[in-house]
Amino acid sequence: MEPQQNRGISRVLEKLRNSIRSGEYYEAHQMYRTLYFRYLGQKKYNDLKNMLYEGCLLLLDADQKGSGADLALLLVEVLNQSEDKECAIWTPKLSTIFLKIGRNNTTERDAFLVQVFKWTSQNSSQGNAPFHQSIAKIYWEELNYSQARYHYVHSQDGKACAKLLIEFQMVEGYKNEVDLFIAQAVLQFLCLRNQITASQTFNTYTEQHPKIKKTGPPFLLPLLNFIWFLLQAVETKKLQTFAILCEQYQKSLQRDPCYVQYLDKIGQIFFGIRPPQEKRSGGIFGSFLDSFIGSLDEESDDDLAQGQQKPSTSRQPIENSDLD
Structure with a gap:
């Protein structure tokens, strides 16, 4: 019975292929x-x-x-309804569909991409990293740098992300934004708990960007030094080091208002800093540093209770020559 059924399906598929070859697109679509x-x-x-x-x-x-594109959306629906979790099998095929829909059909393409990421998010809230990587490559080939960058940040391909960022900065960035492009990407990687790819991206970017002199670390640009020190602090998970870094590099960090939000999240993820409860004097950055100091005070109280002496705040000075 089963071989006969397979022969029936094969005949139907061949008929559909012939309809498309003959230009009977509407009829074929309706039959599908x-x-x-x-x-x-x-x-x-x-x-x-x-x-x-x-x-x-x-x-x-x-x-x-x-x-x-309509059949592509139906395909994703079937993947969901059949509870198919074989991302390794289907994401390359879905990437091919995305490529073939083409950049000139943004409405259909975007709708398809949204549904695919909903399906791939069944195993991870951030979606499937290899699929993000494939989509990033397609956007990069189309010179859509901002979309390529977004998807690389959600992938685990730090080397390719760094190379994309270098090209993106040199084509569309200003000369004084060499450090900004990599800083934002690293902070976003860390907010996604992806410190390995963050380090890989930073190292590749600073090694290969032609505008960064190969003397670092330390680097000539203070923000690059901050990111380098931050990655070391994340490795050791030393709260006091993190707090001192944010205070010493406050001027550089104020170049982009988003940095405070990223660092607030990084502090909570890697250093156990409590979320800020309310705004305090000194603006958002002052409140941000106050939350560090409060956490450090609590850490010191615990240490003292155990008979261990540690500095209680982030106010212990660091030599600027060590940081810049």
Whole structure:
């Protein structure tokens, strides 16, 4: 019975292929949708997924972007309904679909991407890292630097991310933003708890960017030194070092208002700093540093209770020559 059923499916697929080759795109699209509902009701998920994937590619290759994208969305629905968790198998195929939909069909492409990431997020709230990496490469090839950067930050490919950032900075950035491009990326990696890729990205960027003199660390740009020290502090998880760094480099960190928010999150993740309860005097940065000092005071009280002496605040001086 099963071989006969497979022969029937093969005949249907061949008929659909011939319809597309003959230019009968509308008829083929409607037949795919009819079979979608039929197979879905019969829970023939594997046959349905393979059929939709092939039909999607055939229509996209025939420049029927709307119909192809429609089948692509149906494919993702089936992946969800069948509870298929084989990301390693399907994400390369979904990346191919994304590429073939093309940059000129942003509405269909974006809708498809949103649904795919919902499906890949079943195992991780940040989505599937290899899929992010594949999408980043496609955007990079299309010179869509901002989107490529976003997806690389959610991947685990620090070397490629750094190379993208170098090109992005040199093509669209200002001369005085060499350090800003890498600083923001590293801070975002750390907020995503991805310190390994953060370090890999920073090292590759500072080693290969032609505008960064190969003398560091220490670097000529203070913000690069801050990031380098921060990565060391994250490794050791020493709260006092983190607090001192943020205080000593306050001027550099004020170049981008987002840095305080990133560092607040990093402090909570890696150093156990409590979230700020309210705004205090001195603006957002003053409140930020006050939360460090409060955490340090608590840490010192615990140490003293155990008969251990440690500095109680972040106010212990560091030589500027050691930091800049």
